[in-house]
Amino acid sequence: MTDIPASAEPRLTSLAHGGGCGCKIAPGVLEGILRGGIALPVPPELLVGIETSDDAAVFRVNDHQAIVATTDFFMPIVDDPGDFGRIAATNAISDVYAMGGTPVFALALVGMPINTLSTATIARILDGGADACRAAGIPIAGGHTIDSVEPIYGLVAIGLVDPAHLKRNAGARPGDALVLGKPLGVGIFSAALKKGALDAASYARLIETTTRLNTPGPDLARLDGVYAMTDVTGFGLAGHALEMARGSGCRLRIGWSEVPLLDPARRLAEEGFITGASGRNWASYGKEVAYARPMTEVDQALLCDPQTSGGLLVACAPETVPEVLAIFRQHGFAAAAAIGEAAEGEPGLILA
Structure with a gap:
């Protein structure tokens, strides 16, 4: 592909039909989608699943350690690429903190319209996410990218918690x-x-x-x-x-x-x-x-x-x-x- 000149790029928010957590599927619609639950075996080690729409899944490893796993991603809420990345990553990591956990690493989820945004702009989004992870004291250990119609960025965030403090x-x-x-x-x-x-x-x-x-x-x-x-x-x-x-x-x-x-x-x-x-x-x-x-x-x-x-x-x-x-x-x-x-x-x- 030929890289897009920054001067020819549209505002990030103009590429998204909704921004930030406002992109979520409405609660009533989501309830209809999930009605009846997911019929899968639930091991006793799964301390938190989907039963109360909690912030993350929690899986017991031993008496004093459990894995906290969550993911969150969305379209731009602001136009500055670095700010968008920082906000999206901070939001995703928050679900680990909300369970009482400490984040340990993250994976990046990236969907970008590569024929609309420059590689420099996309890199700034990812750099913003990395800045938030550095502030949390965790690395981005990998991730996945796709070419998408709207810009999408977020994380899979993994943490640890003592089950006694969950x-x-x-x-x-x-x-x-x-x-x-x-x-x-x-x-x-x-x-x-x-x-x-x-x-x-x-x-x-x-x-x-x-x-x-x-x-x-x-x-x-x-x-x-x-x-x-x-x-x-x-x-x-x-x-x-x-x-x-x-x-x-x-x-x-x-x-x-x-x-x-x-x-x-x-x-x-x-x-x-x-x-x-x-x-x-x-x-x-x-x-x-x-x-x-x-x-x-x-x-x-x-x-x-x-x-x-x-x-x-x-x-x-x-x-x-x-x-x-x-x-x-x-x-x-x-x-x-x-x-x-x-x-x-x-x-x-x-x-x-």
């Missing part, structure tokens, strides 16, 4: 407090970016939050008072909270005024910068959300906003909240906040 999305107990590690609004920022309406300061906030590794995960998992953990990604805060509620068999209450938001996510949503994935999310699970306060369409969009490389959602004993927040602060998560609690009742979500 945290699932299905362990919250009535009375537990809920803590969120990162502010919401990534999908709204990406919608504004795609339409040229995101200023430089907001873009910097977008990159800062989406490339911040969820490194508090292993430290949180070792706390006796932490009972469940997941990361908030493409299904939005409501979708991933509902997964925790269903898996745990309890009802979650979120104090909407306590939920941290990226500045100026609310204003941008009010101006109409909302992703299509937000609406698909609501259509899939909105019937499971109850309101104890008036909610606007903008509130609904923020609640369902697809997060790319979003924060950890932690269920812990109320007395453990100060220690959980201290761990988040030690790792640089200044916006982490207690946002609600778990209660007895039919699995679902209440917005208060």
Whole structure:
């Protein structure tokens, strides 16, 4: 092939029908696809599989070691190739942290339109992914590439966890407090970016939050008072909270005024910068959300906003909240906040 001059290349986001974790298949559609499960033998060593839509599979090796395996990939959420690679890799590695695990290596998944993008641009995407892996202290040990219509990048991420410290999305107990590690609004920022309406300061906030590794995960998992953990990604805060509620068999209450938001996510949503994935999310699970306060369409969009490389959602004993927040602060998560609690009742979500 003849390499493409950089000046002739289109914007990365213009090549993708969706960006970041907003590319996920809607929860309702996915449920229909997976209904009935996959009829395969499940060995006792498989500690976590597909049963509660958890963040990664976990396979016990011995009494003190289990393998954490996950994969994530998507189309561009930003136009800068290096930033795209860093975001995609950070997002993929996050699932290991969300199980309480420590990443050990990764494999790259690369699909690129080689007749549309230059080799230099593709190399910058891969370099961005490598930068995120270096920040996590792991190598990219291999991978796979294809020529695809849309740019796609991500990782298979492999980690290790002590089964005694494994945290699932299905362990919250009535009375537990809920803590969120990162502010919401990534999908709204990406919608504004795609339409040229995101200023430089907001873009910097977008990159800062989406490339911040969820490194508090292993430290949180070792706390006796932490009972469940997941990361908030493409299904939005409501979708991933509902997964925790269903898996745990309890009802979650979120104090909407306590939920941290990226500045100026609310204003941008009010101006109409909302992703299509937000609406698909609501259509899939909105019937499971109850309101104890008036909610606007903008509130609904923020609640369902697809997060790319979003924060950890932690269920812990109320007395453990100060220690959980201290761990988040030690790792640089200044916006982490207690946002609600778990209660007895039919699995679902209440917005208060």
